[in-house]
Amino acid sequence: MKKLFLYPISVIYYFFFLVVLLIFHPVQWFCFNVFGYQAHKKSADIMTFCLIKCSHILGTRYTFENRDLIPKNVPLIIVSNHQSLFDTTGIIWYLRKFHCWFVTKKELGKGLPSVSYYLRHGKSVLIDRNNPKQAIPLIKSLSEYIEKHKHSAVIFPEGTRSKTGHPKEFAESGLKILCKYAPSAYIVPISINNSWKVFQYGSIPLSLGHHLVFTVHKPFKVSDYTFEELLEKTKKSIIEGIKV
Numbered sequence: 001m002k003k004l005f006l007y008p009i010s011v012i013y014y015f016f017f018l019v020v021l022l023i024f025h026p027v028q029w030f031c032f033n034v035f036g037y038q039a040h041k042k043s044a045d046i047m048t049f050c051l052i053k054c055s056h057i058l059g060t061r062y063t064f065e066n067r068d069l070i071p072k073n074v075p076l077i078i079v080s081n082h083q084s085l086f087d088t089t090g091i092i093w094y095l096r097k098f099h100c101w102f103v104t105k106k107e108l109g110k111g112l113p114s115v116s117y118y119l120r121h122g123k124s125v126l127i128d129r130n131n132p133k134q135a136i137p138l139i140k141s142l143s144e145y146i147e148k149h150k151h152s153a154v155i156f157p158e159g160t161r162s163k164t165g166h167p168k169e170f171a172e173s174g175l176k177i178l179c180k181y182a183p184s185a186y187i188v189p190i191s192i193n194n195s196w197k198v199f200q201y202g203s204i205p206l207s208l209g210h211h212l213v214f215t216v217h218k219p220f221k222v223s224d225y226t227f228e229e230l231l232e233k234t235k236k237s238i239i240e241g242i243k244v
Contacts, residue, residue, distance in 0.1 A: 006205030013057045013206060020050045021114040028117050041099070044118050048093045055086060059209035060198060064094040066216040075146040075153075075185035077178045077222070079234050080214075081167050081242060082156035083195035090214055091154055091190075099151035103139060103174050105129055123151070129159065132173065139174055143181030152188075153178055165196045165244040170235055172227075179222045179230060186219040189234045191241025215241045 024047040031039035106126040110116050125142045127135035146153050157170040193213045217237040
């Protein structure tokens with residue numbers, strides 16, 4: 001009976017979620033084609049804010065801890081565990097000043113109003129997980145971009161979302177390329193908790209009343225360590241911050 005109650009609220013959430021995406025698709029197009037990068041980013045930030053507000057329909061709350069630890073005016077490689085689509089919206093909105101661009105799967109680059117446009121026309125890279133060689137030049141390009149412009153690359157090294165909150169095995173190849181071609185960057189480990197609980201029953205019904213906590217851990221300067229040391233320190237920070 002309790003689960004049955006979740007369906008109408010989930011439908012209401014998805015209705016407003018879709019309305020936001022449909023409204024901001026032409027808004028993004030206009031901002032990108034008429035005013036360029038800064039206007040496009042601002043429109044995407046406002047869209048993300050609206051998506052955060054939509055999630056409040058589900059009783060979802062957000063806390064982003066220790067943002068003051070993040071160094072400013074340097075390239076950043078943000079590394080996080082991955083539990084749901086709310087991870088992305090949380091990072092985009094709460095870290096909007098750091099110009100975050102994602103290493104993500106190519107399937108998200110088409111078919112989703114606003115989201116696909118944002119990924120294709122921003123600096124994010126869309127990789128084919130079945131073709132690792134194709135990913136190398138794309139991630140290299142993003143690395144060089146953040147190195148030059150002091151923006152941020154976001155990577156979820158688990159590759160896919162954890163449906164139980166327990167961390168999956170970290171893949172190192174994408175992170176290794178980012179570190180190699182953005183040598184002045186800092187790695188910023190982030191642990192995300194409770195995001196998976198919203199989707200614990202699948203895409204519908206959605207679960208209600210969860211407190212999503214994003215915890216920023218001490219950053220590491222890429223040039224101060226070997227890649228093996230960076231990987232180990234990053235994994236340890238993230239995993240120790242996950243509470244299941």
